[in-house]
Amino acid sequence: xxxxxGEQILERRAPRQFSVKCLEDTALLAVDPEKxxxxxxxLRSKREVFDKHLxxxxxxxxxxxxxxxxxxSTTRTLRQGERLLVQGIAAAESAVYLVERGVLExxxxxRSSANPAYILASRPLNQSSWKSALxxxxxxxxxxxxxxxxxxxxxxxEGEHVEQDTWDKAAEGDVLCTLEALPLPGxxxxxxxxxxxxxxxxxxxxxxxxALGPATLKALRAHLVRQLATRLGRLPECQPGAPPSSRLGCxxxxxSLATGxxxxxxxxxx
Numbered sequence: 001x002x003x004x005x006g007e008q009i010l011e012r013r014a015p016r017q018f019s020v021k022c023l024e025d026t027a028l029l030a031v032d033p034e035k036x037x038x039x040x041x042x043l044r045s046k047r048e049v050f051d052k053h054l055x056x057x058x059x060x061x062x063x064x065x066x067x068x069x070x071x072x073s074t075t076r077t078l079r080q081g082e083r084l085l086v087q088g089i090a091a092a093e094s095a096v097y098l099v100e101r102g103v104l105e106x107x108x109x110x111r112s113s114a115n116p117a118y119i120l121a122s123r124p125l126n127q128s129s130w131k132s133a134l135x136x137x138x139x140x141x142x143x144x145x146x147x148x149x150x151x152x153x154x155x156x157x158e159g160e161h162v163e164q165d166t167w168d169k170a171a172e173g174d175v176l177c178t179l180e181a182l183p184l185p186g187x188x189x190x191x192x193x194x195x196x197x198x199x200x201x202x203x204x205x206x207x208x209x210x211a212l213g214p215a216t217l218k219a220l221r222a223h224l225v226r227q228l229a230t231r232l233g234r235l236p237e238c239q240p241g242a243p244p245s246s247r248l249g250c251x252x253x254x255x256s257l258a259t260g261x262x263x264x265x266x267x268x269x270x
Contacts, residue, residue, distance in 0.1 A: 010036045046070035046202060053098055053173040056219030060212060072208040075100075076201045084176075084192040084201070088115050091178035091188060095205035096220065099174045102199030106168040106176075106190040106231065168231050169195070177224050181209060189232065 009016060010033050031039075047070040051057050054069075062068045076097075078084060085091060087108055109115045167190065170176050179186060204212070212220065232238050 007036075043070055046073060046075075049098065049100055049173075049202060054096075054175060054220065055223035056212070056216040059215040059219055066211070066213065069204055069208060069212055070202075072204070072211065074203045074205075074208075076203050078194045078199050078201070080194050080197050082194050084194070085178065085188045085190065087189065087191040088112075088187050090186065091180050093205050094178060094180040094183065094209055095203055096175060096177040096181050096209060096224070098202040098204075099170050099172055099176075100200045100202050101172060102194065102196040103172075104170040104176070104192045104199055105166045105195045106170065107164040107166050107193055108190055108235070110163040110165060164191070167234055175220075175224065176227075182221055182225060182228075189228075 005020060008014075010031075013033075047068050050068070050070050050073070060066075060069070084097065084104060170192070176192060179188060210217065
C-alpha cells in the first residue's frame with residue numbers, strides 16, 4: 001500500500017515500457033494527466049516558497065528517504081478576524097507556519113481581565129462566568145462555556161470595546177510557530193489574528209516538522225527563538241525594572257528570552 005507507478009508515462013507521454021500484474025486483489029487510484037500536472041505544479045510552487053523563506057533550508061538534503069518538506073506540508077486558509085494562535089492558551093500541536101499570502105497581526109490584550117482564557121481559567125465554564133465580567137470582555141469562542149454566535153457580554157452591550165495592541169505583523173514570507181515547536185512550555189504570549197481578507201499558510205507539524213532533520217530544525221528554531229525574544233522585548237512587562245508579570249504566558253522561560261538569559265532548564269543552565 002502507498003506505492004505508485006506510471007508517473008514516467010505522465011511525464012514523457014511515451015509508450016509504456018513494462019506491464020504491471022497484480023499478485024492479489026488490489027485497489028488502485030488512477031490520476032489523470034491534467035490532475036497530475038496540477039499537483040506537480042503545486043508541489044513545485046511550495047518547494048520554491050520553502051527554499052526561499054524557511055530558515056535552515058540550505059542545510060536540508062533531499063533524497064528518496066528524506067523527501068522535501070513541501071511534500072508533507074499542509075495548506076491552511078483563514079479569513080479576516082480568525083485566529084491562528086490565542087493569547088493565554090497553549091497550542092495543541094507543535095507547528096511552524098509560513099505565510100504564503102496575506103497578513104497576520106500579533107496582538108495582546110491591554111488588560112488580562114478582557115481575555116476569556118484568563119477569566120475562565122479560574123471560573124466555572126458557564127455563561128455567567130463571562131457575561132457578567134467587567135470591564136470589557138471578549139466573548140469566548142463559540143461552543144466554549146455556553147458561548148453562542150449571537151451572544152455578547154454585558155460590557156459589550158454597554159458600548160465598551162475590548163482593547164488589544166498589535167506588537168508585530170507577519171506577512172508574505174514570514175515564519176511563526178507555536179511555543180510547542182521550540183519547544184517551550186506554557187501558553188501563547190500573543191494572538192495571531194488575520195488582518196487581511198484571507199491568509200494562506202503552509203504548515204509543518206508533528207512528524208513533518210521533525211523530518212526536517214537535526215541541522216535544519218536547529219537553525220529554524222534558533223531563528224524563531226530570536227524572533228520571539230525580539231517581540232517580547234518590546235512589551236512593558238519585559239522592560240528592565242518592570243515587576244514580574246504573571247500574565248505573560250504562564251512560563252518562566254518567556255521573560256528570560258527577552259532579557260537575554262537562557263530559558264529555564266536549557267543546557268546553558270548547567
